[in-house]
Amino acid sequence: MRRFVALAAAAVLLTGGLATPAWGATPEAPRNVQVSWAGDQIRVTWQDDGEANVIRKKTTTGDGVEVDTQTADEPNEVLLSSDFPETDEARIIVLSRGTDGRLSAWGQSPTFDTRRPVRPEMRTADMRDDLSVRLWWYREARIDYKDPLDRPEAQWLKATVAGPAAGQKKEYTLPLEGGDSMFDVPAPAPLSTITLAAGNEWGTTAGTGPFVRVGVTRAETAVVPRQIYGYAVMNLTTLRYQCNCPDDKNPGKNAVEVEIQARPNTSAPWTKIGRNAGQPGTPFFTEAEAVGSRQYRIFVPAYGNSWFGDIPIVVMRPVSTAPKTSLTFANFGTAAFSPASAPVGATVKLTVQLLPKADMNAALQRWDGKQWRHTRGVPLVRGVATIPIRASGRGTTTKYRILTPRVTVKGLPIEPTTSKPFTLTVR
Numbered sequence: 408m409r410r411f412v413a414l415a416a417a418a419v420l421l422t423g424g425l426a427t428p429a430w431g432a433t434p435e436a437p438r439n440v441q442v443s444w445a446g447d448q449i450r451v452t453w454q455d456d457g458e459a460n461v462i463r464k465k466t467t468t469g470d471g472v473e474v475d476t477q478t479a480d481e482p483n484e485v486l487l488s489s490d491f492p493e494t495d496e497a498r499i500i501v502l503s504r505g506t507d508g509r510l511s512a513w514g515q516s517p518t519f520d521t522r523r524p525v526r527p528e529m530r531t532a533d534m535r536d537d538l539s540v541r542l543w544w545y546r547e548a549r550i551d552y553k554d555p556l557d558r559p560e561a562q563w564l565k566a567t568v569a570g571p572a573a574g575q576k577k578e579y580t581l582p583l584e585g586g587d588s589m590f591d592v593p594a595p596a597p598l599s600t601i602t603l604a605a606g607n608e609w610g611t612t613a614g615t616g617p618f619v620r621v622g623v624t625r626a627e628t629a630v631v632p633r634q635i636y637g638y639a640v641m642n643l644t645t646l647r648y649q650c651n652c653p654d655d656k657n658p659g660k661n662a663v664e665v666e667i668q669a670r671p672n673t674s675a676p677w678t679k680i681g682r683n684a685g686q687p688g689t690p691f692f693t694e695a696e697a698v699g700s701r702q703y704r705i706f707v708p709a710y711g712n713s714w715f716g717d718i719p720i721v722v723m724r725p726v727s728t729a730p731k732t733s734l735t736f737a738n739f740g741t742a743a744f745s746p747a748s749a750p751v752g753a754t755v756k757l758t759v760q761l762l763p764k765a766d767m768n769a770a771l772q773r774w775d776g777k778q779w780r781h782t783r784g785v786p787l788v789r790g791v792a793t794i795p796i797r798a799s800g801r802g803t804t805t806k807y808r809i810l811t812p813r814v815t816v817k818g819l820p821i822e823p824t825t826s827k828p829f830t831l832t833v834r
Contacts, residue, residue, distance in 0.1 A: 414565055433505065433510075434456065435455070435503065436512035436514045437486055437511070441517075442519065444556065446573060447489060448489065449499070451484065456503070464502075467786075482686075489609060495522065519524065521607070521637070523612045524546075524547050525549050526659075527581075528544055529603055529615070530587075532720045533722065534724060536711070541591050543593075544587075546605070547585060561607050563605065564582065565581060566579045567604065571599055573601075576597075601618065608752055616803075619722060620650045621722055621723075621724070621731070621802070622649060623723070624649075624723050626647075626727065627644065627646075629642065634734070636735050636821060639695065640696070644683075645691075646685065646686075647688065663684060665705050666705070666707075667705060669704075671818060674699075679706075680695055681695055692787070698816070700819060702731065702732050703735070709723060733822070737821055737824035739760075740760040740761060741760040743757075744757055744829065747830060749834070751832070752797060752799075754795050757771065758792070761811070766786075766787060767810045767818050769785040770810045771809060772825075773806070774828070786807045800833050801833055805833075806828045807829055808825050
């Protein structure tokens with residue numbers, strides 16, 4: 408490459424009486440070849456005797472690949488791209504080229520590696536109560552032998568949340584330690600996908616193992632709005648599952664556990680009163696017994712299904728059905744006169760038995776042809792009353808019924824309830 412003209416002239420004067428070497432002599436190899444970073448490019452510098460130069464990238468075998476040339480009047484420096492193949496031994500080779508095209512021996516940079524980061528291996532994932540997704544992965548620890556192009560600050564490990572819409576993406580920086588690690592991705596959107604990747608100054612390595620899909624569960628159930636004490640207030644529940652997975656890799660085919668929850672009013676907390684499990688898309692029983700007026704819902708806790716290979720790990724957000732109210736009414740077992748037909752003046756027995764077995768002051772009502780009228784009180788003890796009544800009104804058949812008041816049993820209300828009408832015939 409370029410040298411000072413004054414030095415060249417002086418050399419001519421001092422050697423005027425000496426033999427002149429042939430023009431075809433092989434040039435000396437470049438000296439002090441050094442590599443360093445200039446942004447994302449590799450800066451190569453060297454020293455030589457003013458010749459043109461050839462620059463090569465070399466890995467473990469062969470003579471290297473020519474990537475640049477310099478004329479004799481250009482500076483002893485080039486900038487090269489960092490698109491090396493991954494290798495443990497790489498060098499930059501600089502050769503000097505004589506005027507007749509002969510190449511010198513190699514001038515070599517210090518050896519450096521171009522290894523990408525160790526691939527992170529996704530192990531499993533869980534949906535957390537705060538809707539974050541906890542990732543567990545493994546990265547093998549790697550010993551890095553120091554070289555001139557090591558850039559510890561350029562290493563990275565990221566979790567990428569993509570979707571659900573095209574172009575939507577969020578990235579989260581993860582700890583770089585080797586071995587087993589975990590990280591909570593804050594509340595990824597439903598139907599998004601989470602993947603791992605690592606990178607450094609030389610490139611990116613995608614994670615291995617399954618990716619994570621944030622799925623969606625829809626729950627549907629029917630609640631009977633009015634029910635008799637002790638009967639079922641709901642019967643079948645259906646879960647509908649969505650994860651944008653191929654049909655043959657859809658984890659929705661596995662059973663999912665649900666909770667049956669209830670509360671006495673909108674200000675009270677939900678309480679689990681039962682549970683069952685069923686496959687999404689197939690109705691299954693989720694019975695709850697009417698023991699008092701309250702609200703009901705089906706709650707599907709957060710859950711996940713894990714596989715290895717190309718089947719995703721699917722994590723599901725918790726979901727619940729909308730609250731539905733069911734009113735509970737007394738369950739009459741018996742409400743009747745015995746006998747139901749008697750001569751005037753005879754004593755008949757009024758018997759009332761109902762659930763719940765609670766103390767209450769009920770009423771006997773009589774139909775007068777236009778409306779129900781109060782006849783007398785009927786005190787019940789643990790849901791039972793037996794009262795003697797004298798038959799009156801010869802030649803009549805009268806309809807009666809029992810009306811119970813609103814009572815509270817174990818903190819839950821039983822609504823006012825009327826029995827089916829029953830008759831007494833007086834001869």
